[in-house]
Amino acid sequence: MKLSRFNNVKESILKFFKVNNSIHTAAIFIVIIPLVLFFYFQQETEDSIRSSIFEQQKQVQIDSTRAIAQHLQSDMELILSRLQGLAMSSIIQDGDYTSNLTKSLLVDYYKKINSTTPVDRLFLYDKNGISIIDIAPSGNPSYAGMDFSFRSWVNETKNTMSPVVSDMYVGIDGKNRIAMTHPIITTNSSGSYYNGLVGVVIPINEFFNYYGNIYDIQSQYLAVLDNKGTQLVHPVDSLVGKPFFGNFTQNLTGHNDRLNNLVKTVMSGSPSSEVYQFINSERLNAGYPIIVEGAPMYSVFVITPTSFIYSKINEIIDKERLQMLTLIIGIIAAVLLLILFLSKVNSTLDKSVKRRTKELEDTNRKLEIANRNVQIHDDMQKEFINIAAHELRNPVQSLLGFSDILTKLIGNIDLYKHPMEAINRNAKRLKRLVDIVLEVSQLDSDLLTLNKEPINLKEMITEIMCNYQDRTNGDRKYNIVLEDSSGPNDSKILNADKSRLTQVIRNLIDNALEFTKDEDEIMINMNKTNNGREIEVTISDPGYGIHPDVLPLLFTKFVKKSSRGTGLGLYVSKKIIEAHGGRIWAKNNENGNGVTFGFSLPVQDQRSNPDNFNDTNQ
Incomplete structure (x- = not known):
């Protein structure tokens, strides 16, 4: 009995040590293997990092040289410009x-x-x-x-x-x-x-010290040559004033072919860079020409000892090595702790996910309710505007009719003539506003009806231009020019609603006239695009242009370029063009003055129905 108990105790003790030995062995592997792998791959990684960072530093130096050269060029051209102004x-x-x-x-x-x-x-x-x-x-x-x-x-x-x-x-x-x-x-x-x-x-x-170091040769410094190769600036005083390709400089540099080719390339007007040996040390040199009066005047070089670059790189690598080693040790400790706390974390995450899921569901329900309310409000607003516009139409029409009658009865009596003219003018303005609101309501409800027929676009635009030239607006004269860039035999026939298309063109011309002066020219251009399948019309003015913040929203409702108008004309124009299967756009002119509106529409194929039109003016 005693022997049996002794054997049980012995087995328990052995089992305990076996289990603990397994844990210890696993712990040793968890600690040692990552460290061995870290040091194994560290050298290759550091070499790769050194090469990568050096290339980055090289590119930074090239960019810095270009920036310095361009700054120098700009400053010298500014001086010449101011001297010209003074002269x-x-x-x-x-x-x-x-x-x-x-x-x-x-x-x-x-x-x-x-x-x-x-x-x-x-x-x-x-x-x-x-x-x-x-x-x-x-x-x-x-x-x-x-x-x-x-x-x-x-x-x-x-x-x-x-x-x-x-x-x-x-x-x-x-x-x-x-x-x-x-x-x-x-x-x-x-x-x-x-x-x-x-x-x-x-x-x-x-002058040149203003742009960089020209005294300390142990760090990054500046060297400048003129177009004859004379060295204007260099930390080595004995080189200043000496020709770069002279015996003194060449003996000092050891007739370095890489350096000589670099200098020749930059002096010829092309930027370049090179790594070479200079007085028992390696240099990274980036050169860039300075162009003055259209010719290379100077060559600026930013030169850095590679030891200076590698010292910075080693600082980065040492810091990264320490951070990586700290990270690996932290990961090892975290893995050991993670095993112990995994089930607790899992439980906590599960509770958190359920809570967040419920919050998201509540938020989604609130958003759905808010969206429904917004849609209801939008529908009510459209319905109200539609009803209001219809209800205002008859009173406005009556007001116009009675004002015309009263105007005829009053005749030339000055006491009543001007007030009646104001009543008539504002009634017409109100009628136009009501018509626009009704038209927008139809467009929003997709109720726009087009009465399409074959029309000659060039003849229609010419007719519109004649109407403007017949109109008077004080002392203003309308300077509108039509330019047809398409071929003489290209078709100008469109299958379109003439009145709607006239509305679009008049709206774009009115916009151009609003932002131009009397002598300014409004240019209308016609051109074939998309391999002749579309005709493009552009209307350009030399006015004030459109603010970039307004441009993307220009064809939406209630967006306008001035304090006048309703902000609906361009929206209506866009809907009409799109209903014809075309597109409309606007962009500021490249010269910075004015804006160009344009639209394109598909051209009617004459061969599809040759009996319907006789386009003799093409």
């Missing part, structure tokens, strides 16, 4: 170079230019190269009265009578500068004459 000003064109008014004008232009680009001074030279006015920051010497005809860019401006961007030169104070000038040209009956120039001088280092 063309009436004061300077009149030859007034010495008055206080001229000096004030130059001071004003100096402030404008300096607000966007750092310049040393703004000056005005006479035709002999003598400085007349010299605007410089406070504390700097004035060069007024000095002879600068020895400067090559002064003579180039005089000889070419064109704007000039100079080569780099050393100023009187020893600083490297470039000059930008614009000639003062006087034109009379005898011809054009050179009377001097206006210009600015720009300190090279201050």
Whole structure:
């Protein structure tokens, strides 16, 4: 008996350890296997990340170089434009170079230019190269009265009578500068004459340092060459002013073919990038040309030591490695805990899903009720508008009739004539509104009936234009022009409701006239589209255009471009065109002035019923 009890206890103990050993073994595998896999794949992943991030950094550097070049180009063109405005000003064109008014004008232009680009001074030279006015920051010497005809860019401006961007030169104070000038040209009956120039001088280092680092070669920096290959800016001072393809620079760079080809490509006007060795270190170089006056003037290069890039990449990788390791440890712990809490979480989720399901069902019921109420309200509103329009029709018609009778009885009695005219005019306006409301009600109820017949669209538009030309609106004259871009033998025959189509065209012309002046031209164009199966009509005006927020809603009810009208005309026009199987649209003109409305309709095939029409004007 005692032996039997001992054996039972022994088996229980062994079973306990076996079970715990299984748990321990599983736990060890759960911990070790992910860590082994993590370190196994980490190296490949990091190499891939390094390559991917380097390519991203390369693209960022290319984009940054393009942005800097475009910014430089924009700033230099702005300077030339302002110098042109100064040279063309009436004061300077009149030859007034010495008055206080001229000096004030130059001071004003100096402030404008300096607000966007750092310049040393703004000056005005006479035709002999003598400085007349010299605007410089406070504390700097004035060069007024000095002879600068020895400067090559002064003579180039005089000889070419064109704007000039100079080569780099050393100023009187020893600083490297470039000059930008614009000639003062006087034109009379005898011809054009050179009377001097206006210009600015720009300190090279201050100018280009505004766009990037030009001093620290250990980080990303800027290098700039002119169109002759002279190096204007470089962190290595000994390279500044040296030709890039000269012996000094080539010996320093080791006659690097990759670098040389990159510089040649950019100087020719095409952006490029390259990775190469430079003084025992690798460089990523992205170049972009600066186009001034239509030709490559400078080449800007953004250069980064790859060690600088990889140091940033390693920081990212180390951070990602730590995060990934932390994540794996957290996942392991979460998996171990998840097994213990899974049933409780499942129960909680089940209760949450049931609760949310019930809430969604309640919300859906409320939405269905709200939708029904909205539909009922909409139906009631349509019914009310329809009844109101019908009830107003007869009183308005009576009002019009009696006002016409009273107008005839009153005759030319001024005391009653003008009030009766106002009554008649407003009654007609009310009648038009009632008719539009009834028409919209029919369209909403799909009750529009079309009386289709073969019509010649070109003849119909010409007739409408004649009606406008016969009308008078104060002193205004209507300038409406029809242009037929289709071939002379193309059919203009449509199977359409003439009165409805006339209504659409008149509505679009009225819209154009409302937003144009007396002398403005309204252009109507006809053209065949869709391989000749459709005819397209566009009506363009040079008015104010349509706000982009209004444009998508223009053909819906109660949307309008002005404070006048009901906002229903374009909606009615759209319904009529669509009932004919066509489409209608509107867009702002590409030149920024005015808007173009257009519609297209299917063309009647003459061969289907040749006895019905004789289109001799085609």
